[in-house]
Amino acid sequence: MKILVPIKRVADPDNANKVKVSGDGTQVTSEGLEWKMNPFDEWSLEAALRLTEDGAKKTRTGEVVLVTIGPKDAAQTVRTGLSMGAERGILVEANDQELDSNMVAQILKAIVDKEKPDLVVMGKQTVDGDSNVAGTVLAELLGWPLANYAMSLATDDDGKTLTVKRELDTGVSTIKVTGPAVITTSDRILKPESVKNGVTPADFKYPEAEGGRYASLKGIMAAKKKPIDEVTAASLGATPQKTLSYLKFELPAARSGQTTFVESVEELVQKLKSDAKVL
């Protein structure tokens, strides 16, 4: 099975409250913050790796191709994914400040047309733009079915048909999808038994984790030799159209008022009743 995993680098999400806005309000600046792989993409990469390996024997059985659209430096993020186990990478050179999810989907379509993967497994959203759009638009551009918000994936025929549980705001929906398809993943895809591929023994459990797997030393060494192709949208024959224009960015207004530390539940209840008037 061949899986395409689109990944984006984002300013360290755990320091998202440290991003700033330029004086004229036209740009978000994340100077001083580290670049990290978008966590949702790290999770979808983990899912893709689980689909293409024997988890018990730790051997690869399929191919995972990473693609990022961004500046040359974004190759670092691809390298991180390669050290986790992906086979190769593609860097589509672009200024990521000028991209919107629609453009991302159009560029990814050109990559899919060229690479012809069985599945595209991607994050449901980037944690900088928080859009949650690219996966759905990509599926439509390809005319493929979409399994959004997958919390578990099961296939025993190399990804031709998958049973997917989707995590929704109303509960859990189960669907069956026939590839090629686009899949976006939710938090729960990291659960020990969330991915079944017919190769990894059915009773195998991955360790409990809050993120994707760590790269092993061997993985890091191997990644140095793995190829990252550099291409441009134009060389792929894509002319992505921008659909959104950001006029300005602002930091949210600070919450008014200070934190009042209370000593007892009695004091808390009295304050909620008399001062905050919420009881």
Next chain:
Amino acid sequence: MAKTLVVAELLEGAVRKTSLSGITMAREVGGDFDILLVGEGAGGAAAELTGFGAGKVLTCDIAGGYVCEKHAATVAAVAADYEVVVACASAYGKDLLPRVAAKIGAGVASDISGISNDGGKLVLRRPMYAGNVFGTLTIDTDKKVITGRQTEFEPAAPSGGSSAVSAVAEVSDAAAGRIEFVSLEVVKSERPDLAEADIVVSGGRSLKSAENFTNIIEPLVDTLGAAMGASRAACDAGYVAADLQVGQTGKVVAPKLYVAVGISGAIQHLAGMKGSKCIVAINKDKEAPIAQVADYFLVADLFDAVPALTAEVKKVKAAG
């Protein structure tokens, strides 16, 4: 022809309340609007939407459970006649509308928190970076597709009158041939819905078990008539169902009172609740980042403090 199309949402044959946020969005866009309701039982449920001032309520009964591929082509065929298409940014809206947008060649702005009509030009506002930045934007395409946050667009009140209801034809989509709906397990609760509740009490990893949620958190939740929420860590650990997760990946809530019990206040959790009017933290670590947003902070062990708080609230309520 109306200008805006509201894509309403069905759940088990009834109109979901998220639809009323969609109507509010249409009112903020300004001008006339119609409503479209698609899915199994749409025709039967349409009457629930006729009192909101829509030019008409369009329906399309599509049998079987929802998958995006079965609704998108029909919605796109109707949407082709409108300038603006809006829906609540629920899982349904976020799953469906980008596909509709791609079909009609429109740009899509998701999870909008504000709409202003600047002399006919729609200017939108949306949270980014887990709510740490707000962007102001316009959609460049002639047709515009927008999903909006339920917490930012209050459910519309009926405005009287009675919109005409008519059915539209189902349009098929080749992609639907490769996806099959199997089941939907809807989480049922007697408690108020998280996204709509006036009070939310959420518990974190520190609760340590599902039993403790039942024995410690639930009595406080019910005494306050609140909705129950949780951090990702608590959902991941299986203490409560995943649909109770509050945060960047989970639900966004903005109640009058939010009580965070044993929740550290990671950025991703704050993204889902910092719009609450009054925030109370109960945590044994007074340095926990939740302090950045808390109005009241009780430094205490939750296993003592929460039962005591439940008792105190009961006492105060009984006294009137």
